[in-house]
Amino acid sequence: MAIEAKLNDIIQAAVSQRASDIYWLPTAEGYQILIQTTGSLRALAQMTTERAQQLMNHIKYRSNMAISDHRRPQLGAMTLILEKQTLNLRISAVGDFLDRESLVVRLLYEGESQALQYLIPRQRQQLSQLMHRTGLILFSGPMGAGKTSTMYDLVRQLRGQRLVMTIEDPVEIYEPQFLQLQVNSPAQMAYADLLKVGLRHHPDVFIIGEIRDAETAKIAVQAALSGHLVLSTIHARGVYGIMPRLAQLGVAPAVLEQALTAMSYQRLVPVTDGSVATIFDTVVMPHKIPQTTQMMTERWAQLIDEQLAAGRLDHATANQLKEA
Known part of the structure; x- marks a missing residue:
């Protein structure tokens, strides 16, 4: 539940800024989470590699993607209801040359x-x-x-x-x-x-x-x-x-x-x-x-x-x- 609650908090923060995308991107120290809104990227959070991987694995599990594969390109989709608002999420994941996984969540707002x-x-x-x-x-x-x-x-x-x-x-x-x-x-x-x-x-x-x-x-x-x-x-x-x-x-x-x-x-x-x-x-x-x-x-x-x-x-x- 802690992982799902954290994911909901991140998505809710992105939704409150009417973001179109959420990015999980690896850095030298861990992971940064960025959001795309009104044509620009904004930093949302920093977290450890372990924590970020837990969140990405949870997203991939709910999107019917292969959790064990962290390098090959994968696409998935899931639906989330936050505060009575339905969000259709499109997921894209791929690993870099160091086998560090990145993940992007596209937020599609109903209506x-x-x-x-x-x-x-x-x-x-x-x-x-x-x-x-x-x-x-x-x-x-x-x-x-x-x-x-x-x-x-x-x-x-x-x-x-x-x-x-x-x-x-x-x-x-x-x-x-x-x-x-x-x-x-x-x-x-x-x-x-x-x-x-x-x-x-x-x-x-x-x-x-x-x-x-x-x-x-x-x-x-x-x-x-x-x-x-x-x-x-x-x-x-x-x-x-x-x-x-x-x-x-x-x-x-x-x-x-x-x-x-x-x-x-x-x-x-x-x-x-x-x-x-x-x-x-x-x-x-x-x-x-x-x-x-x-x-x-x-x-x-x-x-x-x-x-x-x-x-x-x-x-x-x-x-x-x-x-x-």
Whole structure:
């Protein structure tokens, strides 16, 4: 019970700061526990190697992972209820060259998108209006920026009106009114495989967790061109980095121009009142893309200055956002 109580204390501390991940990382003296929140790492605790290993073994046991294997990569999952809040945990463990194990716990909050706060409410209204169109809408931003939460929040307004299918790795938010599919590569259920099957169900709306390869990009674009509303995420450093990224994945510019409805870059930022909120740099097509290396629109800097002047952002956060 002492180990489980300690684990609950660590997770509760992370949840209170709305962390997305908890890290158990080896050091020269023992282990450090870090949390990822609002785009930065914060130290949570230090402990002995023995104590850390006990906690990691407990997590692995509850996640159906091999406790005796401390070096090979392992993945697992578990569900935890803390103070009536259900948390879905995704576990990743691997050992370093000295056979010291590291472990990461991804925290998935049920109903997270319902609590999503928009720094500029009119940005939510703009994105919401796009849900009544067809085509491809892409979201980029750093890990933990809330991209999946944003997509769910926006599409929930269509519940009961349209058939919504999600394809994710893993399913992060449970929504009983959506048809939710989960990637399972060993069972030949990759993103592209599930997309092909999903199209036969004729959904009105697709949420694709991530476009990460050429085949998924191609099928997502085809679905958008055939009259579906497709929302997905893609890795890019800014809103103007999305189209070049798709070009790298083999999507022809002329085809993308027809399929793309909007693209958005988002960040989760600390607000001066102590909360966290999402801010977006959104481009709705058609839009003239600048022939430069800039990643963000000119409007991005203006929005940050407006929020700084209104006292909602501090100078450090504003400067960090402008350097995106």
